Amino acid sequence: MRVLMIILFVGFGFIVNAQDINYNGVKYKIKDDRIFKDNIDVTETLSIDEKTSIHAAFDEKIEKLKNTEITQKRIDKAEKEQKNAIKSQKRAEKKQKKAENELKKREKAQSNFDKSIKKHKAATNKYEKLKKKGKLSPQDEAKWLEKIEKYKAATVKAKKRLK
Numbered sequence: 001m002r003v004l005m006i007i008l009f010v011g012f013g014f015i016v017n018a019q020d021i022n023y024n025g026v027k028y029k030i031k032d033d034r035i036f037k038d039n040i041d042v043t044e045t046l047s048i049d050e051k052t053s054i055h056a057a058f059d060e061k062i063e064k065l066k067n068t069e070i071t072q073k074r075i076d077k078a079e080k081e082q083k084n085a086i087k088s089q090k091r092a093e094k095k096q097k098k099a100e101n102e103l104k105k106r107e108k109a110q111s112n113f114d115k116s117i118k119k120h121k122a123a124t125n126k127y128e129k130l131k132k133k134g135k136l137s138p139q140d141e142a143k144w145l146e147k148i149e150k151y152k153a154a155t156v157k158a159k160k161r162l163k
Contacts, residue, residue, distance in 0.1 A: 021058045023050075030058050106162070113158035120151035 021028050029036040035043045035054055043051070127144040130136050136144065 019058075021054060021061060023054050023057050028054055030054070109158065109161045113155070113162050116151060116155040116158045120148065120155050123148050123151050 019030050021030060026037065028042075029039075033043075033055075034041055035046060035051065046054070123144070127136075127148060130144070131141070
């Protein structure tokens with residue numbers, strides 16, 4: 001912002017002084033095709049070649065100012081485009097990071113679901129095995145059923161998180 005303000009003031013200064021031209025070490029001022037030296041009209045006293053040279057130098061100075069302004073506008077436009085590109089890149093990176101986090105959550109939920117199913121199956125199989133062998137007391141059987149129910153609830157919860 002400061003750079004822009006400085007450039008504007010410098011450009012304004014050039015425009016205000018654009019009427020002044022230094023030709024052969026003498027400072028002339030041009031107003032409406034009239035040439036002044038120290039606020040005295042010297043248009044008629046100058047030769048045609050001098051007038052032409054002074055006007056050419058003045059036109060050259062104006063052209064340089066215009067080129068400077070055009071270049072500055074291009075620089076400003078390029079800076080603005082660069083800022084927009086950086087913003088777009090940051091937005092894209094943010095979306096990508098969000099997608100990666102979402103993928104990690106899904107993978108973790110799937111892993112938890114798979115683990116809970118595995119534990120539930122293992123507990124059910126062991127319970128059935130112990131029951132067939134007759135090694136379960138009524139208290140142990142209640143504990144195993146409670147354990148199996150917990151694993152089943154964990155599986156349902158993991159399935160909900162998976163969606």
